[in-house]
Ligand SMILES: Nc1ncnc2c1ncn2[C@@H]1O[C@H](COP(=O)(O)OP(=O)(O)OP(=O)(O)O)[C@@H](O)[C@H]1O
């Protein structure tokens with residue numbers, strides 16, 4: 187039996203899009219301090235699952251529990267209120283806005299001008315953006331007033347990650363953060379993830395990269411055709427076990443994760 191406390195639990199989540207049953211009753215747990223890699227072939231349902239957790243999609247059925255309490259997550263802002271921060275592959279950053287605006291998108295800091303008029307507190311937002319970027323070791327961005335679209339893919343990921351962690355994140359979800367990135371940029375993002383892991387932030391990392399998953403995760407959960415196909419403790423996992431679970435041969439792997 188595990189001793190860890192459950193931070194997040196989803197029970198029997200189902201979600202369909204028209205005739206496509208994207209999730210067919212998914213049960214999933216995330217424990218305190220752990221990094222779970224969510225793997226599976228294209229179309230297995232990984233992004234749909236995390237979008238249900240982060241309030242982008244409303245599941246057809248099933249429940250989500252945060253620290254054992256049933257949560258009502260109907261919108262992304264509901265998820266944020268629960269401390270769930272998600273970095274999507276498309277990043278959902280507004281390219282034409284500067285870094286500070288992106289950092290605070292939807293939760294801008296307000297101050298009172300002359301004691302009556304509410305105005306944006308740009309100074310405070312700039313200071314917090316700088317601090318957030320520094321706290322995760324990003325020093326490559328020259329000016330915070332640059333438009334976000336001028337950043338490289340890696341810098342954008344770093345910004346999205348620092349945004350995620352600077353608002354009291356309790357659960358961090360990353361959907362393929364290193365996809366379509368060069369080796370150097372990937373390395374930086376992996377190092378960032380490892381730093382967040384040191385801070386014991388529970389994380390779900392979707393990745394197709396076995397080397398990254400082996401380096402970063404504690405546990406590997408594999409999805410296939412809208413269901414959980416199995417799980418493995420990363421320390422005991424073999425590459426071929428992961429592949430077998432992904433493609434659906436050799437059922438029965440993954441039991442060791444229960445020990
Ligand atoms: N918004 C949508 N509308 C219609 N079908 C969708 C939608 N989102 C996902 N699907 C379908 O649901 C299934 C699961 O998709 P999902 O994006 O969750 O897969 P995934 O595991 O994240 O794949 P990948 O590794 O390619 O990102 C697929 O068959 C996909 O076509």
Ligand SMILES: [Mg+2]
Pocket residue numbers: 232233234
């Ligand atoms: Mg996906």
